[in-house]
Amino acid sequence: MRLVLLFSLLLVCHAKPYKRINVMELMKLHDIMQQDNDNNIDDDDSDEDDDDDDDDNFITDCPFGCQCFRRVVQCSDLGLTSVPRDIPADTIMIDLQNNDITEIKEDDFKNLDNLYALFLVNNRISKIHPKAFQNMDKLRLLYLSYNLLTRVPENLPKNVFELRIHDNKISRIQKGAFRGMQSLHVLEMSANPIANSGIELGAFDDMATLYLRIAEAKLTAVPKDLPSSLTELHLDYNKIAKVEVEDLIRYKNLKRLGLGFNQIKFVEDGSLANIPKIREIHLDNNWLKKVPPGLNTLKYLQVLYLHENSISSVAVNDFCPSRTKTKKLLYTGISLFANPVRYWQIQPATFRCASGHRALQLGNNRRK
Incomplete structure (x- = not known):
């Protein structure tokens, strides 16, 4: 459940222009506040003691201009040009968003071994x-979005499970850029000028991630050799022209595929057979002239977006298998x-494997 909430918050936060991150909401999401409270619970505390505890929660050696409370250091919106010195060693979260920091130096976060989020x-x-x-073995959340980075930082912490570096100037992903990152749940790289030629062979070697988004880039094809662990892949708002069999052959566990707002003219027959566990496909706002072949073989597919294309006809078996029992889950949205x-x-039988008429969004042809 927590992972679902994480994905939802990720999508909400990714929007232009920059939208301030609610640090306290993230702390609740990851139970950081509760964990911190558990370490200080005393059943015999009186109300007076509670007041004293509240005073103790404020950090006296807080960097100048920042606000510090319960091992959280908030230094956002201060016009800082560098990372503040003397950050308390037991800090678990540092908020430095919306400043003018230009460089992260070797010793900026030295001795912050308990850091959970940056x-x-x-x-x-x-x-x-x-x-x-x-x-930084305990670091789990690393947000570097909306900066001027031209490449993926070297030696990223191996135990991070959410890395956001979208809206930078990254045009090249070097070989081994994410080496050893086996705990990564979310990798958000959208709104970088990444072309297929800018992804070096082996860029994603020795890593695992569940959610990958490279939208609003310069991709003209589905990138090769992405992590085989993927359950969600989002490549919206690129210039991808087609989907070929080899494009999806690695992603047997894929459950959600986003290819909306591209220039896809056709999907090669057999391509979708490589993602048998898929539940949601976005192919809206493309240049398709017919329903992609193979949809009727996907037993778990529930949501399919094909709007804003050039599809002129629909056959009775485009969506549903000939034998109803082979469909494990009904469509909830087409x-x-x-x-x-x-x-x-x-023909009405075309949607025989849909959950009902409310699952269908048809309408007449609208002029673009």
């Missing part, structure tokens, strides 16, 4: 020292609106 969003960071994140198909000519 937010450097919306600064002017163009350089990060290769040893800046050393000894969108076909804004296509030149005459929806009143579609």
Whole structure:
């Protein structure tokens, strides 16, 4: 459940222009506050003692201008040009978003071995020292979005499970950029000028991630050799022209695929057979002229977006298998609106494996 909430918050936070991250909400999401409270519970405390505890929660050696409370150091919106010195060693979360920091130096986070979350969003960071994140074995959240990075930072902490580096200037992903990151749940790299030629062979070697998003980039094809562990892949708002069999052959566990807002003209027959566990496919706002082949073989597919294409006809077996029992899950959403198909000519049996008429979004052809 927590992972689902994490994905939802990730999608909400990714929006232009920069939207401030609610640090306290993230702390609740990851139970950090509760964990901290559990370490200080005393059943015999009186109300007076509770008041004293509240006073103790404020950190007296807080960096100048920052606010510090319960091992959280908040230094956002201060116009800082560098990371503050003398951050308490027991800090678990640092908020440095919306400043003017240009560089992360080797010793900026030295001795912060308990750090769980680090937010450097919306600064002017163009350089990060290769040893800046050393000894951060407990770091789980690393947000570097809305900066001026031109490459993936070196020696990223291995135990991070959410890494956000979208809205930078990254045009190349070097070989081994994410080496050893086997705990990564979410990797958000959208809104970087990444082309297929900028992804070096072996860029994703020796890593595992569940959610990967490279939207709003310069991709003209589905990248090769992405992590085989993927359960969600989002490549929206690129210039991908087609989907071939070899594009999806590695991703047997994929459950959600986002290819909306591309230039896809066709999906090669057999491509979708490589993702048998898929539950949601977004192919809206493309250049498709017919329903992609193979949809009727996907037993678990529930949501399918095909609106805003050039589909002119729909066959009775495009979506559903000939034998109803082979479909494990019914469709809960099929969108076909804004296509030149005459929806009143579609045979009712075409949607025999849908959960009901409310699952269908048809409508007549809308002019673009």
